[in-house]
Amino acid sequence: MSITTEKKTSLMDNLRTRLEGVNLRQNGIFLALIGLILFFAATTPNAASITPNNWSNLVVQNGYILVLAIGMVMVIIAGHIDLSVGSLAAFIGAVAGVLVVRPLEQDGWEWLPAFPWWAGILGAIVVGALVGVWQGFWVAYVGIPAFIVTLAGMLLFRGMALMTLQNSNIGPFPDEFRAIGNGFLDKENALGAAIGMGESFNIMALLVTAVGVIAIWIQTLSQRRGRIKYGQPVEPQTWFFVKNIVLTVMVAYVGFQLSQANGIPFTLLLLIFLIVLYTMIMNKTTFGRHIYAIGGNLHAAMLSGINVRRVNFWLFVNMGALAALSGVLIAARMNSAVPKAGDGFELDAISSVFIGGAAVQGGVGTVTGSMIGGLIQGVLANGMNLNSVGIDAQMTVKGLVLLLAVAFDVWSKNRK
Amino acid sequence: MTQNILEMQSITKVFPGVRALDNVSLNVSRGEIHAICGENGAGKSTLMKVLSGVYPHGTYEGDIVYENEIVEFKNIRESEAKGIVIIHQELALSPHLSIAENIFLNNEIKKFGLIDWNKTGQEAQLLMARVGLKENPNTKVMDIGVGKQQLVEIAKALSKRVKLLILDEPTAALNDEDSAHLLSLLRHLKEQGISCIIISHKLNEIATIADKTTIIRDGKTIETLDMKADNVDQERIIKGMVGREMANRYPAHESNPGAEIMRVENWTAHHPDDPSRVVVDHVNINVRKGEIVGIAGIMGAGRTEFARSLFGKSWGTNISGKVFINGQEIKVNTVKEAIKNGLAYATEDRKRFGLNLIDDIKRNISMASLDTFVKRGLVDDNKEFEVASGYRESMNIKAPSVLSVVGKLSGGNQQKVVLSQWINVKPEVLILDEPTRGIDVGAKYEIYTIIQRLADEGKGVIVISSELPELLGICDRIYALAEGRITGEVSKAEATPELLMKYMTTEKDTK
Numbered sequence: 001m002s003i004t005t006e007k008k009t010s011l012m013d014n015l016r017t018r019l020e021g022v023n024l025r026q027n028g029i030f031l032a033l034i035g036l037i038l039f040f041a042a043t044t045p046n047a048a049s050i051t052p053n054n055w056s057n058l059v060v061q062n063g064y065i066l067v068l069a070i071g072m073v074m075v076i077i078a079g080h081i082d083l084s085v086g087s088l089a090a091f092i093g094a095v096a097g098v099l100v101v102r103p104l105e106q107d108g109w110e111w112l113p114a115f116p117w118w119a120g121i122l123g124a125i126v127v128g129a130l131v132g133v134w135q136g137f138w139v140a141y142v143g144i145p146a147f148i149v150t151l152a153g154m155l156l157f158r159g160m161a162l163m164t165l166q167n168s169n170i171g172p173f174p175d176e177f178r179a180i181g182n183g184f185l186d187k188e189n190a191l192g193a194a195i196g197m198g199e200s201f202n203i204m205a206l207l208v209t210a211v212g213v214i215a216i217w218i219q220t221l222s223q224r225r226g227r228i229k230y231g232q233p234v235e236p237q238t239w240f241f242v243k244n245i246v247l248t249v250m251v252a253y254v255g256f257q258l259s260q261a262n263g264i265p266f267t268l269l270l271l272i273f274l275i276v277l278y279t280m281i282m283n284k285t286t287f288g289r290h291i292y293a294i295g296g297n298l299h300a301a302m303l304s305g306i307n308v309r310r311v312n313f314w315l316f317v318n319m320g321a322l323a324a325l326s327g328v329l330i331a332a333r334m335n336s337a338v339p340k341a342g343d344g345f346e347l348d349a350i351s352s353v354f355i356g357g358a359a360v361q362g363g364v365g366t367v368t369g370s371m372i373g374g375l376i377q378g379v380l381a382n383g384m385n386l387n388s389v390g391i392d393a394q395m396t397v398k399g400l401v402l403l404l405a406v407a408f409d410v411w412s413k414n415r416k
Numbered sequence: 417m418t419q420n421i422l423e424m425q426s427i428t429k430v431f432p433g434v435r436a437l438d439n440v441s442l443n444v445s446r447g448e449i450h451a452i453c454g455e456n457g458a459g460k461s462t463l464m465k466v467l468s469g470v471y472p473h474g475t476y477e478g479d480i481v482y483e484n485e486i487v488e489f490k491n492i493r494e495s496e497a498k499g500i501v502i503i504h505q506e507l508a509l510s511p512h513l514s515i516a517e518n519i520f521l522n523n524e525i526k527k528f529g530l531i532d533w534n535k536t537g538q539e540a541q542l543l544m545a546r547v548g549l550k551e552n553p554n555t556k557v558m559d560i561g562v563g564k565q566q567l568v569e570i571a572k573a574l575s576k577r578v579k580l581l582i583l584d585e586p587t588a589a590l591n592d593e594d595s596a597h598l599l600s601l602l603r604h605l606k607e608q609g610i611s612c613i614i615i616s617h618k619l620n621e622i623a624t625i626a627d628k629t630t631i632i633r634d635g636k637t638i639e640t641l642d643m644k645a646d647n648v649d650q651e652r653i654i655k656g657m658v659g660r661e662m663a664n665r666y667p668a669h670e671s672n673p674g675a676e677i678m679r680v681e682n683w684t685a686h687h688p689d690d691p692s693r694v695v696v697d698h699v700n701i702n703v704r705k706g707e708i709v710g711i712a713g714i715m716g717a718g719r720t721e722f723a724r725s726l727f728g729k730s731w732g733t734n735i736s737g738k739v740f741i742n743g744q745e746i747k748v749n750t751v752k753e754a755i756k757n758g759l760a761y762a763t764e765d766r767k768r769f770g771l772n773l774i775d776d777i778k779r780n781i782s783m784a785s786l787d788t789f790v791k792r793g794l795v796d797d798n799k800e801f802e803v804a805s806g807y808r809e810s811m812n813i814k815a816p817s818v819l820s821v822v823g824k825l826s827g828g829n830q831q832k833v834v835l836s837q838w839i840n841v842k843p844e845v846l847i848l849d850e851p852t853r854g855i856d857v858g859a860k861y862e863i864y865t866i867i868q869r870l871a872d873e874g875k876g877v878i879v880i881s882s883e884l885p886e887l888l889g890i891c892d893r894i895y896a897l898a899e900g901r902i903t904g905e906v907s908k909a910e911a912t913p914e915l916l917m918k919y920m921t922t923e924k925d926t927k
Contacts, residue, residue, distance in 0.1 A: 231805070232798065284794040302751065
């Protein structure tokens with residue numbers, strides 16, 4: 001009898017040691033996302049949620065929110081908030097419209113020089129960064145809480161968007177500009193045609209997917225090897241391979257689906273680039289580490305010699321630039337700069353961040369978590385649309401998901 | 417039948433790992449002013465928290481007999497209902513409310529469920545007259561001085577029909593005039609039959625006002641002195657407070673001080689909220705290589721303020737003075753500059769000012785020296801892990817790995833993380849503010865060993881502590897600080913607790 005109980009405890013211990021080093025929260029929301037996708041695959045008519053075109057839509061429809069969420073998670077980790085990003089995106093869309101389109105399309109503006117599309121995008125992002133300088137100045141150097149500064153900004157930039165647009169829309173944008181929000185890599189499948197394949201598969205999409213998968217394996221394996229070399233604890237080997245294989249299958253599946261639609265959207269490439277870049281910034285640069293330190297304990301950060309003002313200032317400059325990029329994506333996708341663009345997007349971005357595991361008090365959060373949080377919201381909205389759920393029920397569900405996700409966080413923290 | 421209003425009998429209060437109160441007894445007679453003396457951390461405040469119900473009945477052992485019956489307070493409300501009111505050192509007033517509103521806060525005078533403002537004003541006037549506060553009851557509390565705020569607190573206590581008034585360091589933040597007024601008010605209240613317990617470091621005050629003094633040391637009652645007796649004076653109280661025995665709580669160590677490593681000249685700093693108040697007053701100190709220098713001072717003497725103003729001007733305004741490291745004058749305008757020039761400061765309050773409690777050991781250790789881990793623009797987290805693991809080994813930080821979250825460690829281990837953090841900036845001089853506060857005896861011994869090791873490596877170490885035995889046990893030289901000024905400097909050979917306590921309680925010459 002004693003043998004069986006012994007065996008039981010050792011089995012439990014075994015499991016516990018196996019799960020040690022596994023980030024339950026992060027993996028938990030990832031599993032929730034997969035569950036949600038499976039749920040809608042099963043419930044939507046004709047499995048509409050997992051058709052190639054729907055995958056493509058999911059990416060381009062949520063891209064601009066995800067870009068906002070990258071900047072937002074950084075701001076929230078440092079213990080601030082930014083309510084102005086939706087308005088700012090509208091203002092920047094208007095700026096891009098003025099730079100690129102107005103002289104060509106609107107009467108009476110011929111005297112204005114029209115910028116080429118790329119210079120328009122660059123200019124718009126610079127203006128976004130300058131707006132960030134403005135907000136960063138008030139938050140970091142005057143010491144006004146970000147909530148107030150950005151609440152003011154929310155009104156301010158919406159007003160400036162209206163003024164810039166003079167209560168009308170500016171459009172349409174040149175094709176190159178539109179491509180960022182709506183375009184696809186190698187849409188005509190030129191590569192496929194060259195090697196004698198027709199429209200059926202987008203070879204470029206498959207190639208990109210293959211490169212992506214290889215990159216994931218090289219990166220995770222080399223990181224793991226480096227950690228083992230230095231004696232750092234790592235995830236159990238089985239778990240590591242299971243996780244990577246699941247990830248590979250998912251990436252390959254989405255890539256395959258996209259290859260059957262129009263190919264890889266530019267928005268997706270841009271997003272992947274930003275996610276990799278900002279994950280690195282947050283984990284591997286002193287700037288990112290200082291953000292965590294400030295959010296974790298402001299006083300301790302100050303007494304460690306961290307220039308808190310400078311970090312806060314650049315945080316908002318960065319947020320401004322990313323909100324500008326988001327504004328460009330919105331304008332490109334809608335093919336016109338409109339006064340109502342980005343309305344309420346700040347709230348979607350903030351929800352993404354909190355569903356993604358960030359803490360209201362600051363100090364906690366990840367870029368990838370926020371992306372998963374954003375996708376959970378996107379998949380929910382998309383799936384409910386396909387199931388013909390009304391906007392009323394959609395909002396209710398969205399609200400509850402946010403509340404429950406954060407409640408789960410609080411509850412699991414208290415249990416420890 | 418007894419004359420005592422309060423008898424606390426054999427009170428024992430245990431915190432995880434610490435016996436804060438051990439069989440403490442305290443008897444207060446009706447209409448007497450009873451002082452409680454003891455060093456910081458001796459258990460005075462804990463005792464008062466037990467009495468007032470902050471630590472509810474059941475969390476301590478022993479009995480509290482109040483007005484001849486055993487009482488079992490579950491919270492402050494219950495003790496206040498019986499007439500026991502405690503006034504803390506940090507006043508519990510709402511600055512934006514008026515004097516009258518504060519006096520009746522949570523005790524409002526109501527008529528038909530609504531606040532009766534006329535009666536409130538009237539009653540407030542009467543109470544204010546009793547404490548000698550001449551102000552308009554509608555004045556906001558933030559607009560009157562600290563001395564008058566103290567009177568508002570007492571008026572508030574009177575409104576609750578106080579029978580036993582407890583004052584924790586009531587005159588610590590007051591000027592002489594306000595202190596004198598407060599003390600005479602206490603005498604006045606005593607005549608009206610209100611008993612009073614006063615916790616104070618100011619021994620001359622105690623000598624003049626108290627009827628009896630109970631001395632607490634290391635959580636134990638040492639003795640109760642009758643202040644009317646002939647032989648009781650300040651020296652006598654000091655003797656009781658510091659005790660005599662000093663066992664092997666400190667590792668043996670032989671320092672070999674070398675050349676002067678740091679000199680501070682005429683360091684002066686003003687209070688950031690009240691720039692007219694000088695908190696650090698022309699301080700001159702020096703430290704030699706391999707020397708452990710102590711700074712002793714009672715609470716509020718300006719110890720931490722001195723250290724923090726020196727460390728990148730992270731506290732105070734209108735800071736002036738000069739700092740030299742190895743004979744070279746250095747600038748310390750920002751924390752970063754101070755670190756770069758060879759200073760390190762480990763805070764007295766590690767949870768609030770020292771650590772990112774939600775992050776791991778590794779990242780806390782590298783926090784102040786993150787730049788040194790950067791390779792090609794990126795932080796090398798493998799190197800970080802290696803360095804942090806080295807400290808875990810050498811400082812004996814008890815945790816499964818350096819990836820453990822700091823908030824879950826014990827106080828002693830957290831303190832070792834703080835020390836590692838600052839040792840890793842490779843400073844010339846380390847200022848350690850209360851390095852052993854709130855940690856158990858074993859961990860203290862380890863910290864002392866670490867401090868001595870740092871000195872042996874040729875660093876200058878400044879230890880700020882309110883525990884005199886600690887300073888006497890590990891320092892080669894001790895400065896005494898009182899009211900922001902250096903009032904004495906004693907070498908290890910000539911240092912005695914009595915001498916230091918005398919310097920620490922030296923007050924400014926009143927003209």
